[in-house]
Amino acid sequence: MFTGMRRGELLGLRWSNVNFSKINLMVQKSLCYHSQGMELLKTKTERSDRTLALTRETIEILKKVKKEQTKNRLRLGETYDTSSNLVFCNADGSPITKDAFRHRYDKTKKILGINIRFQDLRHTHITQLIEAGVNLKIASSRAGHSTQFQTKQKVALHKKCHFASHINGANRGSRTPTLIRR
Numbered sequence: 001m002f003t004g005m006r007r008g009e010l011l012g013l014r015w016s017n018v019n020f021s022k023i024n025l026m027v028q029k030s031l032c033y034h035s036q037g038m039e040l041l042k043t044k045t046e047r048s049d050r051t052l053a054l055t056r057e058t059i060e061i062l063k064k065v066k067k068e069q070t071k072n073r074l075r076l077g078e079t080y081d082t083s084s085n086l087v088f089c090n091a092d093g094s095p096i097t098k099d100a101f102r103h104r105y106d107k108t109k110k111i112l113g114i115n116i117r118f119q120d121l122r123h124t125h126i127t128q129l130i131e132a133g134v135n136l137k138i139a140s141s142r143a144g145h146s147t148q149f150q151t152k153q154k155v156a157l158h159k160k161c162h163f164a165s166h167i168n169g170a171n172r173g174s175r176t177p178t179l180i181r182r
Helices: 007-011 056-079 098-112 118-131 136-143 148-172
Strands: 024-027 029-034 037-042 050-053
Touching: 007 029, 050 136, 118 136
Parallel strands: none
Antiparallel strands: 024 050, 029 037
């Protein structure tokens, strides 16, 4: 939510790409799914490779994740998967499958009482940057979009969907609007 990263980019993030002292991370890989399983590949486009500034709160969360992984590594010993050194992984260090990610995200949505697609969190982040006055070129770069026009399109669509969801939610008395496509 606080980086605007794609799902595959988050799941392909390695600890070697997190810089705690500079408070940033480098997006260089994406976890891709195909019929034979999962594979860590280059990002979607050349512009998808990028360095993202983080908040201190995000760094603190990442430190907690790293500490938890260290505990798991010590507990599991040689059975812990260190091959990819992923930031977001299963308790045994292995990559998270698409289905496992969906299950965990659905569980989190239920706990938080929200109903939003994961991809829409990315669009929300970029939209909030633009609304806060961040230059379109910078927001586009942060998103890893190939063009500024692509960013403008995504933001416009996100705003349209968000507005429609509030109207539809109000008409049904819903407290948790769903982002919908029209």
